[in-house]
Amino acid sequence: MRVTSRVYSPAVALETTLILHGVPKPAAAPLAAELRDIVRARRANPALVGVVAGQPIVGLSDAELLTLLDAPAVTKANTSNLGLILHQGLHGATTVSTTMELAAAAGVRLFATGGLGGLHKGLATHPDISADLAAFTRFPVAVVTSGVKSLLDVEGTRELLETLGIPVVGFRTDRFPAFYLRDSDAKVDARFDDLAPLAAFLDAELTRTGRGIVVCNPIPHADELPKAQWHAWLAQAEAQTPAQGRDATPQLLGKLHELSAGATLRANLALVRSNAALAADLARTMAKP
Ligand code: PSU
Ligand code: MN
Numbered sequence: 001m002r003v004t005s006r007v008y009s010p011a012v013a014l015e016t017t018l019i020l021h022g023v024p025k026p027a028a029a030p031l032a033a034e035l036r037d038i039v040r041a042r043r044a045n046p047a048l049v050g051v052v053a054g055q056p057i058v059g060l061s062d063a064e065l066l067t068l069l070d071a072p073a074v075t076k077a078n079t080s081n082l083g084l085i086l087h088q089g090l091h092g093a094t095t096v097s098t099t100m101e102l103a104a105a106a107g108v109r110l111f112a113t114g115g116l117g118g119l120h121k122g123l124a125t126h127p128d129i130s131a132d133l134a135a136f137t138r139f140p141v142a143v144v145t146s147g148v149k150s151l152l153d154v155e156g157t158r159e160l161l162e163t164l165g166i167p168v169v170g171f172r173t174d175r176f177p178a179f180y181l182r183d184s185d186a187k188v189d190a191r192f193d194d195l196a197p198l199a200a201f202l203d204a205e206l207t208r209t210g211r212g213i214v215v216c217n218p219i220p221h222a223d224e225l226p227k228a229q230w231h232a233w234l235a236q237a238e239a240q241t242p243a244q245g246r247d248a249t250p251q252l253l254g255k256l257h258e259l260s261a262g263a264t265l266r267a268n269l270a271l272v273r274s275n276a277a278l279a280a281d282l283a284r285t286m287a288k289p
Contacts, residue, residue, distance in 0.1 A: 001086075005106040006059030008045040010283035013058065013103035013111040013141070016050035016093040018272065020074050021250045022114065023265060024257060029069055031269065035112070035276045042280035047108055049099045051077060051085055051092030058106035068093070076250075078131040096143060097135035100212060104139040109206055109286065111143045112279035114272045115179040116214070117249065118148040118157030128248070129160065136166040136212035142202045144215045144279040146271040147177035147184065151234055151252050154178045158186035161214060167205060168214040171198060171278060177218035180225040180267045188216055199285035217278050223270035225263060233259050 019032050032048065039046040047059040052067055060068070068074050068091055077085050077092035079101060085092040094102060096113055103111055117130025136143075148157045158176045161168050168176065170188035178184040192198035198215070205213055218224075237255040241248070256264040 003105045004057040007106050010044045010287035011047050011108045012039045012279045012283050013108045014048045015099040017095045020093040038276045039280040044280035044283045049094045049102050054086050054089035056102050096132040100135045100139040100141045103141050110279045110283040111141050112275040115149040118152045121153050140206045140210045142213040144275045146179050150178040154184040155186045170216045173218050182218040195285050203286050219271040223267050
């Protein structure tokens with residue numbers, strides 16, 4: 001694969017699905033700008049990942065980002081349809097799985113996102129397991145995330161990560177976080193309280209295995225949603241959102257933003273910012289000689 005790579009170490013990859021499909025349209029461009037500023041302020045270099053007219057790019061230029069923001073439709077790309085998007089010359093928004101694939105191809109080892117895809121509820125009738133999980137078994141990238149969205153089966157997703165042999169570590173937490181909530185009933189494999197030891201582990205483990213690592217960074221305390229309120233919004237959103245498959249996550253997120261009058265969106269933005277900051281700190285620490 002010929003990836004257009006504009007990457008300067010220490011680099012942090014950022015995904016375009018979060019920008020283009022994860023937040024309402026007016027929030028997209030400001031979020032992209034803000035994430036890039038956060039990474040730069042911490043003396044690391046942001047690399048937005050996406051596909052423009054069939055060309056995979058790590059480090060989108062401003063013009064390329066604008067092309068995607070202005071396009072009427074940008075296909076959500078996971079590892080199953082990325083090749084088809086390239087073949088057909090389409091625009092593609094990269095999810096966690098394809099951002100990892102392209103970042104790895106460009107030699108980028110850190111990536112900040114919001115939440116991983118995972119195991120959807122209702123496994124018995126409609127098995128839907130995100131391609132994000134398997135990507136960790138193939139691409140050597142450490143992904144800073146606030147866990148998996150609490151609208152998925154959080155504990156089941158944690159089990160699957162274990163089954164797939166994927167290391168899951170926590171930054172200043174023992175618990176596997178659930179996106180809008182700092183905690184879930186599941187745990188991480190190890191807790192790190194300082195940057196240097198975590199950066200050393202990531203460096204050694206990426207090199208040792210050639211596979212990915214989940215770095216859990218819970219939503220900041222001040223931005224966490226009240227648990228009972230969250231469960232009420234989720235129940236309402238689920239009842240009103242019939243979509244399944246690739247569209248399910250964006251539709252449910254949109255419904256939640258609406259029902260909560262923006263509270264879930266604010267929480268989402270807060271945790272993504274915090275993840276971008278941590279990923280930049282880790283990239284910088286890992287790049288030290
Ligand atoms: N995190 C967010 N918003 C998002 C996503 C993650 O805060 O929109 C996206 C990511 O791109 C993730 C994708 O890879 O949702 C998972 O989609 P699916 O369940 O269809 O694999
Ligand atoms: Mn899915």
